[in-house]
Amino acid sequence: MSSTSLPGGTWTLGDLTVTRFGYGAMQLAGPGVMGPPADPDGALAVLREAVALGVTHIDTSDAYGPHVTNELIRAALHPYPQALHIVTKVGATRDPQGGWPPARQPAQLRRAVHENLTNLGLDVLDLVNLRLGDAQGPRPGSLAEAFGTLAELRQEGLIRHLGVSNATAEQVVEAQQIAPVGCVQNLYNLAYRQDDALIDALAEQGVAYVPFFPLGGFSPLQSAALSAVAARLDATPMSVALAWLLHRSPNILLIPGTSSAAHLRENVVGAGLALSDEDLAELDKIGR
Numbered sequence: 001m002s003s004t005s006l007p008g009g010t011w012t013l014g015d016l017t018v019t020r021f022g023y024g025a026m027q028l029a030g031p032g033v034m035g036p037p038a039d040p041d042g043a044l045a046v047l048r049e050a051v052a053l054g055v056t057h058i059d060t061s062d063a064y065g066p067h068v069t070n071e072l073i074r075a076a077l078h079p080y081p082q083a084l085h086i087v088t089k090v091g092a093t094r095d096p097q098g099g100w101p102p103a104r105q106p107a108q109l110r111r112a113v114h115e116n117l118t119n120l121g122l123d124v125l126d127l128v129n130l131r132l133g134d135a136q137g138p139r140p141g142s143l144a145e146a147f148g149t150l151a152e153l154r155q156e157g158l159i160r161h162l163g164v165s166n167a168t169a170e171q172v173v174e175a176q177q178i179a180p181v182g183c184v185q186n187l188y189n190l191a192y193r194q195d196d197a198l199i200d201a202l203a204e205q206g207v208a209y210v211p212f213f214p215l216g217g218f219s220p221l222q223s224a225a226l227s228a229v230a231a232r233l234d235a236t237p238m239s240v241a242l243a244w245l246l247h248r249s250p251n252i253l254l255i256p257g258t259s260s261a262a263h264l265r266e267n268v269v270g271a272g273l274a275l276s277d278e279d280l281a282e283l284d285k286i287g288r
């Protein structure tokens with residue numbers, strides 16, 4: 001059993017135990033998630049601070065940069081502490097305009113898994129999410145060929161666990177018929193709650209749900225009710241949003257992104273904010 005002083009404690013996913021307070025590395029790449037950061041040393045410092053704070057779950061992708069965040073993670077943290085688990089995703093690439101075209105053909109997925117292994121300096125990837133849909137959100141359609149390819153790579157010993165991202169509830173079920181699904185990573189936060197039913201269903205099955213854009217992503221969460229609760233608690237809206245997610249369901253794992261070590265420390269403290277029943281009831285109305 002591992003223990004943590006981080007808010008939310010830990011979550012166990014098969015043979016991996018991760019802190020529910022994790023870190024999303026996307027913000028470490030340059031503007032538009034393209035190219036290197038303006039302050040590479042600052043980016044390395046954020047990653048080292050996350051580990052120093054006890055974070056054991058870092059979310060990344062070779063699409064960030066592309067390759068930039070994985071290379072930063074390797075430069076900052078390799079050889080990795082045994083407790084640290086790096087979760088990556090495949091299924092999208094980048095075009096010169098900064099778009100995110102899908103790359104879900106079997107050969108593309110195989111190449112992406114090998115590139116992640118090389119760029120992260122690993123022999124086996126702890127968890128790989130298959131990113132579905134597009135920048136506008138999930139899209140219906142079979143994932144069988146793509147997820148089947150990742151299941152083969154898992155059988156070959158290159159991946160320990162699989163997940164899906166930007167997925168519909170139907171695609172989660174289809175994936176589970178092909179191979180075990182350890183987590184679902186979808187857009188969800190206090191103001192955007194399309195996946196409420198999916199989160200509850202996954203909680204019953206013991207499957208982790210990892211909301212991306214927990215703080216609103218590129219457009220920070222704004223709501224009068226959120227600001228009112230934050231003011232009453234003498235806290236920031238970001239703290240309230242993170243604490244609310246930890247309260248929302250035990251299977252929710254946080255991966256807030258930041259390029260600032262100070263924001264990272266604020267978020268750790270903020271996620272531990274105590275919310276009363278009255279606060280929760282008020283916040284619950286925001287995204288409904």
Ligand SMILES: NC(=O)c1ccc[n+]([C@@H]2O[C@H](COP(=O)([O-])OP(=O)(O)OC[C@H]3O[C@@H](n4cnc5c(N)ncnc54)[C@H](OP(=O)(O)O)[C@@H]3O)[C@@H](O)[C@H]2O)c1
Nearest residue numbers: 024025026059165212213214215216217256257258259263
């Ligand atoms: N599966 C997918 O398709 C997908 C899509 C998007 C993201 N993701 C993953 O999800 C992670 C989280 O998403 P995200 O990083 O895009 O969005 P986010 O966590 O919702 O928000 C990040 C933004 O909040 C700001 N921020 C963070 N803490 C702050 C604080 N204490 N005070 C003020 N501002 C603060 C950051 O700016 P600063 O840098 O200035 O702190 C950044 O602009 C990503 O890092 C990535 O790993 C996955």
